Amino acid sequence: ESEALPFIASKVSQYSCQRKTTLNNCNKKFTDAFEIMAENYEFKENEIFSLEFLRAASVLKFLPFPVIRMKDIQGLPCMGDRVKDVIEEIIEEGESSRAKEVLNDERYKSFKQFTSVFGVGVKTSEKWYRMGLRTLEEVKADKTLKLSKMQKAGFLYYEDLVSCVSKAEADAVSLIVRNTVCTFLPDALVTITGGFRRGKKTGHDIDFLITNPGPREDDELLQKGLLLYCDVIESTFLKEQIPSRKVDAMDNFQKCFAILKLCQPGVDNSSYNTSKNTDMAEVKDWKAIRVDLVITPFEQYAYALLGWTGSRQFGRDLRRYANHEKKMILDNHALYDREKRIFLKAGSEEEIFAHLGLDYVEPWERNA
Ligand code: DCP
Ligand code: MG
Structure with missing residues (x-):
């Protein structure tokens, strides 16, 4: 019943934690452009401008109506001049020339490719770009590059990992993770967090939070035969440590950025068999899936759940x-x-x- 209140732009909070934002986005035209702008600024390590566009995108995702004239955004928070310019152009021209320029920008296109590899972030992309590398093919062909263990796995399973994880795959992996954790810790709680907990139908990975009520005996939990790749990060959390004030700080839980081998008979993996004799080709009946496993002490479970559920x-x-x-x-x-x-x-x-x-x-x- 409270949903029927009239919409008052000036009452919209500048903080998304005071707004309710579902997946029904009626301003995708605008928010897609903002997210491209934000990502380009992120690649340039301009956090201020990047956040400005992300905040604006978040406000428009919350709006219960599509923006059709400039008057519609009057009084809304987070609408700076750079943002307004993009909105105005989309209203008038149907698209943003700035976002289009970004999509055609050589540096953006290279960074987009590079960061699509598991283990490659802005820093590595910057290094490769400065070396004159522009495409993933060029990176792969460069034998002088020292790739990390994570990046090697990223290239090895690239095709699987760039294809999105579906809800069905998330459910299948969830069963495996639950069963495996259960054999170590029968009382453990295993919760899917990230985008899937927010109701998304696809994701780039599956995030799990694991906690064990009672005494802590979770040390060997992350080493198990089902992982294709696992980079275990030991817990660095110190008791009574004052929380970090950084906006995007990493937490200190024991966690594992893993690649899991999900067996799925009948899956189409034709791209994997092209080099082999088609008659003899063994069918790849599994898919590599990115999984984040985070282990939290029981007392911190609620905070970890809130943090890992996102959105960012x-x-x-x-x-x-x-x-x-x-x-x-x-x-x-x-x-x-x-x-x-x-x-x-x-x-x-x-x-x-x-x-x-x-x-x-x-x-x-x-x-x-
Ligand atoms: N997160 C965090 N600390 C990290 C990494 C992530 O607190 N070191 C949080 C922010 C994210 C959430 O965890 O909202 C999940 O991270 P993802 O990158 O997996 O984001 P999503 O699950 O929301 O998106 P996707 O569907 O692309 O996986
Ligand atoms: Mg996720």
């Missing part, structure tokens, strides 16, 4: 809100009250929102 923008705004509006520091482990100098315990996401004085936002409403 929702998480950024939660931290920004905590910091600027509540003088608290939030990360994936804890919430720290800077004035009272205490850690606020939480056993559920609802309790964290309550600590922050925020209305609860369901996972499927966090698609900011």
